[in-house]
Structures are given as structure tokens and as C-alpha cells.
Amino acid sequence: xxxxxxxxxxxxxxxxxxxxxxxxxxxxxxxxxxxxxxxxxxxxxxxxxxxxxxxxxxxxxxxxxxxxxxxxxxxxxxxxxxxxxxxxxxxxxxxxxxxxxxxxxxxxxxxxxxxxxxxxxxxxxxxxxxxxxxxxxxxxxxxxxxxxxxxxxxxxxxxxxxxxxxxxxxxxxxxxx
Numbered sequence: 001x002x003x004x005x006x007x008x009x010x011x012x013x014x015x016x017x018x019x020x021x022x023x024x025x026x027x028x029x030x031x032x033x034x035x036x037x038x039x040x041x042x043x044x045x046x047x048x049x050x051x052x053x054x055x056x057x058x059x060x061x062x063x064x065x066x067x068x069x070x071x072x073x074x075x076x077x078x079x080x081x082x083x084x085x086x087x088x089x090x091x092x093x094x095x096x097x098x099x100x101x102x103x104x105x106x107x108x109x110x111x112x113x114x115x116x117x118x119x120x121x122x123x124x125x126x127x128x129x130x131x132x133x134x135x136x137x138x139x140x141x142x143x144x145x146x147x148x149x150x151x152x153x154x155x156x157x158x159x160x161x162x163x164x165x166x167x168x169x170x171x172x173x174x175x176x177x
């Protein structure tokens with residue numbers, strides 16, 4: 001039997017490692033919050049719930065067919081790849097996502113990775129920690145040449161929320177053409 005507005009969150013940890021409140025969601029109805037859900041636990045946890053929220057936990061066609069009370073699926077991520085969309089449509093279950101989710105943090109990570117590729121900071125830090133710089137004859141230590149970003153062109157493939165954000169925080173306006 002369906003619990004009125006019961007909301008099942010299958011993988012809350014991926015969205016909230018403990019620093020956020022779920023109170024706004026709880027105002028909509030009782031929330032069954034699961035930090036992680038193994039594939040074999042999805043049916044048990046979602047049974048009878050009209051609302052299921054997921055981020056990484058997969059909802060297969062067979063799973064959807066076994067949840068007759070399901071009325072809505074919220075994918076709390078940018079894509080729909082964790083839900084069998086064709087079966088959801090066949091069953092009349094709307095599925096939404098959050099296309100702008102994490103655009104700022106993903107864009108920031110883009111620049112962290114660009115700088116890592118240019119400077120090889122991780123490799124350098126490991127070498128320094130291993131004592132290689134301290135053993136250097138002339139207090140100068142490089143395993144590979146640094147890449148100068150100045151004057152290079154940044155190519156952005158796709159211009160959705162993340163692509164636009166990357167272009168907005170690019171280090172030089174002429175880099176994004």
C-alpha cells in the first residue's frame with residue numbers, strides 16, 4: 001500500500017555527506033533516507049513509495065515494473081543514465097533530472113585538472129615527499145617541463161551550464177573563442 005507522499009532517497013550520501021539538512025524535503029512527506037543502496041536492496045526500499053530520488057543507484061526496467069505505486073522519479077544529477085527511461089515512459093512515470101547541478105564545482109574541477117596537466121603538481125608533490133628535491137644537487141627539481149598556459153586557446157566542447165561556466169571563469173577572455 002502506498003504511504004501518502006512517502007519519499008525514498010536511495011543514495012543520500014552522494015548528495016549530502018552530512019553537512020546539509022533534509023528538512024525541506026521532509027516538509028513534503030515522510031522521507032526514508034538511505035545513504036547507499038545496493039542493487040539487491042532497491043526493490044525492498046522503494047516498494048510502496050510513490051516518489052523515489054536517486055543519484056547513482058540504478059533503476060532498471062524490471063525494477064520499475066515491480067514498483068506499481070511509483071509515480072515520480074527524481075534523478076538528482078545531470079543525466080538520466082541510471083533510469084530505464086523507455087520503461088518509465090511506458091509506465092507513465094515522469095523522470096526529471098537537474099541539468100545545472102554542480103556546474104560551478106565541475107567547472108572549478110576543470111581548471112584544477114588543467115593546472116595539474118600543465119604543472120604535474122601531483123607527480124611533483126609525490127617526488128618531493130619521496131625526498132627527491134632534497135637530494136637535488138642544485139636545489140632545482142623538475143621531472144618534466146612546465147606548460148605555459150599563456151597564449152594557448154581553451155577549447156570547450158558543449159556549451160551547456162558547465163561549458164558556459166568554464167568560459168566565464170577562464171583565465172583569459174581570449175582563451176574562449
